[in-house]
Amino acid sequence: MDTFLQNCLNGLSIGSIYALIAIGYTMVYGILRLINFAHGDIFMMAGYFMIICMTDLMIPWYISIIIVIAATIVLGVVIEKVAYKPLRDAPRMSIMISAIGVSYLLENLATYIFSAQPKSYPYDKMGFLSRRVTLGNISTTLVTFITPVLTVAIVLGLVVLIRKTKIGMAMRAVSRDFETSQLMGVRINAVISFTFVIGSGLAALGSVLYFIPRSSVYPLAGSLPGLKCFVAAVFGGIGSIPGALVGGFLIGLSETFVKGSATLSQFSDVITFLLLIVVLLVKPTGLFGEKIKEKV
Amino acid sequence: MTKRAKKTSSIIALAVIAALIVCVGQFVPRSGSQWSNLRTVLQLGVIYALVAVSMNLCNGFTGLFSLGQAGFMTLGAYAYAILTIPVADRPGVYYLYGVAGWLSNLHLPIVVALLVAGLMAAALAAIIGAPVLKLKSDYLAIATLGFAEVVRIVVASSPLNLITNGSLGLTKIPGFSSYYGIFIVAVVCIVIVVLLINSSYGRAFKAIRDDEIAAEAMGINLARHKQMSFIISSFFAGIGGALMAMYMGAVSSTTFTIAVTYFILLIVVIGGMGSITGSIISALLVIAAREWWLRPLDQAQYIGSFQVPLLKAGFRMVVFSIILMAVVLFFRKGIMGDKEFDWDVVANFFRRLFHGKKPKTPAVGGDAE
Amino acid sequence: MSEEREMALRVENVTMQFGGVVAVNNLSMDVPVGSITALIGPNGAGKTTAFNCITGVYEPTNGLVEFMGEPMVRNHPAGKMKKQYLGENADKYIDLKPISPTPDKITQLGIARTFQNIRLWKSMTVFDNVLTAKHMRARQNVFSATFRLSASEERRMRDETETLLAGQDLLQYKNDLATSLPYGLQRRLEIARALATQPRLLLLDEPAAGMNPQETQELADFIVKTRDEYKLTVFLIEHHMDLVMKISDYIYVIDFGSEIAQGVPGEVQNNQRVIDAYLGVVGDE
Numbered sequence: 001m002d003t004f005l006q007n008c009l010n011g012l013s014i015g016s017i018y019a020l021i022a023i024g025y026t027m028v029y030g031i032l033r034l035i036n037f038a039h040g041d042i043f044m045m046a047g048y049f050m051i052i053c054m055t056d057l058m059i060p061w062y063i064s065i066i067i068v069i070a071a072t073i074v075l076g077v078v079i080e081k082v083a084y085k086p087l088r089d090a091p092r093m094s095i096m097i098s099a100i101g102v103s104y105l106l107e108n109l110a111t112y113i114f115s116a117q118p119k120s121y122p123y124d125k126m127g128f129l130s131r132r133v134t135l136g137n138i139s140t141t142l143v144t145f146i147t148p149v150l151t152v153a154i155v156l157g158l159v160v161l162i163r164k165t166k167i168g169m170a171m172r173a174v175s176r177d178f179e180t181s182q183l184m185g186v187r188i189n190a191v192i193s194f195t196f197v198i199g200s201g202l203a204a205l206g207s208v209l210y211f212i213p214r215s216s217v218y219p220l221a222g223s224l225p226g227l228k229c230f231v232a233a234v235f236g237g238i239g240s241i242p243g244a245l246v247g248g249f250l251i252g253l254s255e256t257f258v259k260g261s262a263t264l265s266q267f268s269d270v271i272t273f274l275l276l277i278v279v280l281l282v283k284p285t286g287l288f289g290e291k292i293k294e295k296v
Numbered sequence: 297m298t299k300r301a302k303k304t305s306s307i308i309a310l311a312v313i314a315a316l317i318v319c320v321g322q323f324v325p326r327s328g329s330q331w332s333n334l335r336t337v338l339q340l341g342v343i344y345a346l347v348a349v350s351m352n353l354c355n356g357f358t359g360l361f362s363l364g365q366a367g368f369m370t371l372g373a374y375a376y377a378i379l380t381i382p383v384a385d386r387p388g389v390y391y392l393y394g395v396a397g398w399l400s401n402l403h404l405p406i407v408v409a410l411l412v413a414g415l416m417a418a419a420l421a422a423i424i425g426a427p428v429l430k431l432k433s434d435y436l437a438i439a440t441l442g443f444a445e446v447v448r449i450v451v452a453s454s455p456l457n458l459i460t461n462g463s464l465g466l467t468k469i470p471g472f473s474s475y476y477g478i479f480i481v482a483v484v485c486i487v488i489v490v491l492l493i494n495s496s497y498g499r500a501f502k503a504i505r506d507d508e509i510a511a512e513a514m515g516i517n518l519a520r521h522k523q524m525s526f527i528i529s530s531f532f533a534g535i536g537g538a539l540m541a542m543y544m545g546a547v548s549s550t551t552f553t554i555a556v557t558y559f560i561l562l563i564v565v566i567g568g569m570g571s572i573t574g575s576i577i578s579a580l581l582v583i584a585a586r587e588w589w590l591r592p593l594d595q596a597q598y599i600g601s602f603q604v605p606l607l608k609a610g611f612r613m614v615v616f617s618i619i620l621m622a623v624v625l626f627f628r629k630g631i632m633g634d635k636e637f638d639w640d641v642v643a644n645f646f647r648r649l650f651h652g653k654k655p656k657t658p659a660v661g662g663d664a665e
Numbered sequence: 666m667s668e669e670r671e672m673a674l675r676v677e678n679v680t681m682q683f684g685g686v687v688a689v690n691n692l693s694m695d696v697p698v699g700s701i702t703a704l705i706g707p708n709g710a711g712k713t714t715a716f717n718c719i720t721g722v723y724e725p726t727n728g729l730v731e732f733m734g735e736p737m738v739r740n741h742p743a744g745k746m747k748k749q750y751l752g753e754n755a756d757k758y759i760d761l762k763p764i765s766p767t768p769d770k771i772t773q774l775g776i777a778r779t780f781q782n783i784r785l786w787k788s789m790t791v792f793d794n795v796l797t798a799k800h801m802r803a804r805q806n807v808f809s810a811t812f813r814l815s816a817s818e819e820r821r822m823r824d825e826t827e828t829l830l831a832g833q834d835l836l837q838y839k840n841d842l843a844t845s846l847p848y849g850l851q852r853r854l855e856i857a858r859a860l861a862t863q864p865r866l867l868l869l870d871e872p873a874a875g876m877n878p879q880e881t882q883e884l885a886d887f888i889v890k891t892r893d894e895y896k897l898t899v900f901l902i903e904h905h906m907d908l909v910m911k912i913s914d915y916i917y918v919i920d921f922g923s924e925i926a927q928g929v930p931g932e933v934q935n936n937q938r939v940i941d942a943y944l945g946v947v948g949d950e
Contacts, residue, residue, distance in 0.1 A: 035434050086625055093361060094628055096437065097565055100558050101624045105617035107555065112610030223554055227445065230438060270449050273442035280435050281427050488811065495810040496819065499797040503786050510784035513720065515772035515801025515862050524807055570788070634788055 006138050007256050013144040015252020016151035020206035021229040022236070022244040023158070024199030030175040030239035031195050033092065037099040038079060040226015041106035042200055046072040046207035047121065047217040048114055054122040061122075069204040076200025077193055085189075110219035118216035147209050154202070155245045162241065167194060175239060224269065228255075231276040237289025246287060251275075302639045321475040333588040337580070339478050339543060340587065345579035346482040347536035348563045349489050349572055354529035355561070356569035356634070357493060359505030360522060361433040365533050365560050366552035367444030371420055372413035372534025373541035373551065374451055377466040378459060379409040385468040389461060396458035406472060410481060410538050417534025418527050420447070425523040441554060452549035465548025469541050478539055485532050490572055492528065501525050505570075562620045566630050574632030586616055670697040672734070673866050673898035674719070674776075679728030680752035681714050681922075688714045689725070690922040691753045696866070698733075701892060701899045703913040705906075705933075707942055711922040712902040713781055716870055720778050721768040727752055732774055733865070739764040773801060777864035779855045781871045781902075785843040791854055792839040796826045798861035826861065832894070833857040849880045853887065860895060867891075869901040873908045885911050910934060918942070 021043055028036045049071045053064035083102050087095040133142050162168035170191045173181045182188050210225070211217055232251040236243025251272055258268040279286065297305075320338060324331045347365065354362050383403050386395050404412065428439045450456070452463045460466070472478060492498055500521050503511040512518050541547040567578030590612040597604045623630065674696040681689040689711045696702045704712050718725040721738065726746055730738040741758040742750040766774075786794050799822040805815035813819075830836045833853055838846060843854060852872055859867060872888070873881045885908050892899050903909045909916060910930045918926040918933060920942040926933055933939055 029434075033434070035438065083621065083625065087628075090628065092433065093569075094624070096361070096434070097561065098621070098624050100561060101617070101621045104555065104558050104562065105614070105621055108610065108613040108617045112608075112614045115610070220553070220555070224445070227438075227441065227554075231442070234435070234438070266453050267449065270446045273446050276442050277428070277439055280431055280439055284431065284435065491813070492807070492811045495813075496797075496800045496803055496805065496822070497807050497810050499789070499793060500800045502788060503797045506786040506788050507784045509722070509768075510780065510786065511797075512768040513772060513778055513780075513784075514798040514858065515769045516797075517767070517769045528807075 002138060003260070006140070007260050008253065009138060009140055010144060011253035011256035012249055013140075013147045013252070014256060015232075015249040016148040016245075017206045017210045017248075018225070018229050018232045018251050019151055019155070019245045019248025020202045020209075021225065022232040022248050023155070023241055024203050025230050026233040026236070026238055026241060026244045027171075027195050027199050029233070031171065031178075031192060032084065032088075032095070034084065034095050034099060035230065036199075037096070037226075038083075038102035038106060039199065039203060040222035040224075040229070041103050041110075042072060042076055042079070042222070043203045043207045043210075043226065044110060044217065044219065044222030045075060045106060046204040047211045047221060048110060048119070049204075050208060050211070051114075051119050051121060051217060055120075065205075065208055068208065069201050072204035072207070073197050073200045076196045076203070080192060080196045085192075107219050107223075114217075114219065116219060118218040120216050121211045121214060141213065143209060143212050150205075150209075151245065151248075154205075155241060158198070158241050167191065171195065228269070228272055231272055234276060235279055235286055237286030240286070240288035243286055243288035297639050297643050305639050317476070317479060333591075335475075337584045337588050339475075341580040341583040342479055342482040343536055343539045343543060344560065344563060344583055345576045346485050346539070347533055347560050348567065348575040348579045349486050350529045350532035350536060351560050352564050352567075352569065352572065352575045353489055353493070353501075353532075354525050356564060356571070356575075357498065357505060358501040358522060358525040359433075359508075360429065360526060361437045362440040362526065362529070363437045363554075363557050363561070364440030364444045364530075366554060366557040367440075367447035368417040368421065368530040368533035369537030369540065369556070370444075370447050370451055370547075370549065370552045372417045372537035373547045374460055374466070375416045375534070376409045376413040376538030377469045377541050377547050379404040379412060380406060380470055381466060381468050382470060389466060389468050390458070392464060393457040393462060399459060406470070406477075406542075407481075410535055413538035414531040414535040417537070418531040421527045421530035422523070425526045426519070429519065429522045429526060441557070444552075444554065444557065448549045448552070463549065465546060465551075466541075467546040469545050469547065471542035471545070478543065481535070481539060485535055486572070486576070489528075489532065493572065497521070497524065502570075562624075566620065566623050568630030568632035568634060570634030571630070571632035571636055573637040574630055578631060585619075586612070590615055672696060672731070673698045673700075674900060675729075675731040676715070676719065677729040677731070678754045678757060679715065679718055679725045679730065680754070681711070681718050681723060682726040682746065682750065682752060685749065685751075687751050688922050689718065689919075692728075692917075692919065692922075692924060694917050694924075694927075696898060696900050697914075698898050699892075699896070700914040701888065701901070701912050703909045703916045704900070704902050704919065705904070705909055705916060706919040706925075708904070710919045710942075712919065713870060714922075715919070716778065716868060716902060719771075720776065720868065721766050721771045724765050726750065727754060727758065729758060732771075732776060736764055737771065737774065738766065769801070772862050772864070775863070775865040776868060777859035777862045777866075778868035779852070779859055779870055779872060781874060783848075783851050783855055785851060785855060785858070787842075787844050789843055790840050791835060791843050791846065792826060792830065794843045794854060795829055795858050795861045796822060798858045799825060801862060829857050829861055833860075848875055849884075852876075852884070856887075856891065860891070864897065866898045866900060869899065869903075871902055871904055873903060873905040876905075878907070881905055881908050884908065888912060906934075 021039065024039050025036060028034055028039070046068055049068045050064060053059045053067050054061060059067065079102055083098045084095055087098055132139055133145050162171060170181070170186045171194070173186055174188060174191050228251055229248070232247035233244050234247070235250055236245065236247030254275065255268045255272060258271050259265045264271070317338060320334055324335050326332060326335065347369065351365050354360050378399065379402065381389055383401055386400060424443055428436060428443070431439055451460050454462055456462065500511065500516045503514070503516060504518060504521060508518055537552065563578050563582050564575055566582065567574030567576070593607055593612040593615055594609050595607065597607050672695050676692055676694040679689060679692045680687065692715055694702070694704070704715060706712055714723065717723040718738070719730055725738065725740050727741055727750070729736060739758055739761060740763045741761070742755055786797065789797065803815070803818045803822055805818050809815040827836065830839055833856070835850065835854060835857060838850070843851065846854060856869070856872070869888070873884055876884060888899060889912055891897065913930055916928065916930060916933045917924060918939050925938045925942060926936045928936070
């Protein structure tokens with residue numbers, strides 16, 4: 001029972017990190033109908049930014065986190081302006097190919113700047129976050145515990161933002177009907193930039209939480225998590241933020257439990273992808289998603 | 297240009313290219329000179345040309361945005377390797393886990409093994425095709441990407457240790473004794489794809505790409521034809537993977553990562569989605585750039601005693617990625633767009649160059665001179 | 666009476682419901698062999714939806730479609746629709762097995778269609794657009810086609826395409842890109858393409874859309890000539906009254922998904938309900 005609860009907590013924790021990144025995917029897809037293949041690599045770059053701040057520049061962690069989030073946001077917005085905006089009127093495949101191109105560029109850039117060898121993450125400087133916390137019979141690190149709480153709070157905040165604010169309404173309008181929103185005077189560029197700001201910011205936060213318990217970052221570190229987070233976004237229903245949260249939890253839990261089993265542990269990612277295929281076939285719109293019909 | 301003139305020109309051009317390849321094969325030293333890179337570039341380039349053409353068949357000609365190439369290449373590479381590693385070498389290669397009994401003496405000739413590699417990739421495509429091809433293009437991309445990762449993980453997983461050597465990968469993979477073997481296989485495969493594209497089925501694929509609702513209304517069964525394109529494309533991707541294993545002599549589950557699929561996609565985009573000649577030209581250019589022309593960027597270069605900044609290991613790939621992005625953003629149609637090589641274009645180009653006049657076109661409307 | 670003549674198409678009690686909206690309500694139509702029959706109605710009346718139910722693009726929620734006397738499409742409300750169904754005749758087909766062919770199967774049976782927004786294959790030439798429509802009936806498989814073992818089939822398809830294009834007066838454009846043709850000729854090309862599938866029933870979806878009166882006149886003659894030459898039955902949806910009145914043998918009028926009138930052109934033209942539907946009812950305030 002204790003292992004079960006332990007796994008639940010770990011699953012929810014890693015799931016929250018996946019959710020933070022999945023939100024970026026789902027928001028961008030909702031507005032631009034684009035799978036941002038570069039999102040996972042932005043997450044990876046945030047990891048490197050943290051290393052630069054803390055290890056090379058010796059900046060204390062509480063300021064570093066802010067710098068890292070800011071830098072990642074800048075990166076995300078620049079990518080949107082340079083690689084996606086010019087292709088807004090192009091066929092869908094072109095913009096997806098551009099996203100793939102950006103992903104490829106970021107991975108090569110990271111390899112060039114930081115070398116392909118893993119660089120160690122300064123988790124020891126944030127030692128207190130690794131302090132153990134005990135709840136009943138379960139013992140875990142502080143960061144594992146904080147993560148789901150933090151994530152749920154953020155998601156609630158985002159939902160309020162989307163429902164109650166003007167910019168939130170603009171985002172909903174744009175994701176419903178891009179052209180009409182433009183005609184109605186919605187400032188499309190601002191809305192899109194804002195979407196990327198949120199997505200990249202959350203990816204940076206997720207990156208900090210993700211890499212703390214891991215000892216190092218390497219250039220391809222964002223590839224597989226990025227893919228898994230997209231799976232999470234699809235699960236919950238692409239375009240839905242609460243969906244991304246639920247999807248993240250589901251993926252996190254499933255992955256943790258499978259890894260706990262001796263025989264199947266090496267197949268945890270396989271199971272994640274097979275789940276994706278099943279969801280795509282059975283309910284392609286995911287748990288909370290919406291259908292789009294084509295006119296003949 | 298008349299049809300006959302075009303045909304003759306094509307035959308002459310191909311003969312010249314073949315002769316050049318033979319010259320490189322016979323006279324260029326294997327290593328040492330700058331030109332040795334040409335040997336590498338030609339062989340590796342033609343393998344990537346085959347894989348690019350196979351991807352173009354599925355993505356460019358049929359409009360199915362599949363990102364599963366790396367998975368099919370992995371399957372093909374492993375199938376080929378397992379069946380051709382010399383029996384005597386096997387205990388050495390499988391030193392940790394040992395070889396499965398039924399496999400230890402199973403050895404096939406190279407060409408047969410290549411066919412098996414393609415067939416295994418095609419079989420996987422047949423299995424996953426039916427459900428997956430119904431998905432909308434974005435989801436199809438992710439689903440195929442996911443499948444490719446599944447293949448990579450399964451191939452290195454412990455239950456298969458006795459067959460695939462698990463995470464250790466396979467080495468001592470043999471190849472053709474002749475330098476030209478890879479060329480012949482790749483060229484034959486590409487020719488088959490060209491024949492397919494120019495056939496009735498090729499037209500059906502293009503109809504599906506241009507407007508699948510109209511295609512269905514004109515009697516083309518979408519599911520069947522999409523599967524056909526997907527399976528044939530995977531067959532050749534499998535052979536491409538096998539050729540790669542042959543070329544490198546070794547393969548592991550990390551040989552064909554997602555980045556490789558992206559790389560092939562970018563080659564296809566640069567050449568032009570929907571152009572076979574574009575894919576071939578692009579593959580050769582891209583490989584030449586990556587393996588040869590841009591290599592100096594990876595080493596410290598000096599002008600006099602001044603060290604040029606930025607040049608160190610990995611810079612080559614960064615420059616390369618930037619060039620790719622430039623093409624994606626500014627030259628979206630790629631080198632050839634969706635057209636194939638046409639002698640008329642060449643003829644017009646030279647005519648304009650030497651005579652400065654408007655090109656000759658069949659008389660429609662007046663001559664503007 | 667029409668019972669004596671053979672029916673090319675019989676639409677019986679077809680209802681199409683999307684969610685809570687009934688787009689086509691219990692529509693029944695008979696299209697005799699060799700006739701030119703029209704389905705007209707104001708915009709949004711459900712004409713194209715009806716077409717899509719006949720051609721397999723949509724599965725009707727309820728009803729039966731017979732082609733040349735044989736049931737071709739059939740369905741009854743099932744699953745969630747059982748409770749939601751707002752139409753009539755819910756029990757009529759409930760014991761019969763649903764038949765739900767895909768559009769390509771229906772084309773194979775001998776029904777070809779054109780589209781309201783022209784759907785030519787943009788990357789192909791005029792010749793290839795028609796040639797590709799011949800693929801369905803070719804006797805070949807992917808191996809024989811690739812390795813040129815069925816070269817005679819390919820030649821036959823090309824010859825037939827030439828003939829078709831010549832018959833439609835499009836031969837001089839055969840190597841031009843399909844989209845380079847003027848609008849009116851593109852419509853003719855779409856019809857030529859549909860004819861390439863060797864249909865017995867030709868469905869035309871607003872063939873005169875975007876045409877001026879002179880073009881519409883030419884189109885009218887063209888449709889009659891095509892019907893005679895290829896021994897077809899023609900069923901068309903149209904908005905342009907002049908085209909419909911000129912060439913139709915029989916007309917069905919629908920509005921808001923339901924039939925509001927039917928008859929020969931003279932009768933329909935003077936039908937008050939039809940006039941009201943098209944012009945809107947005056948003096949509601």
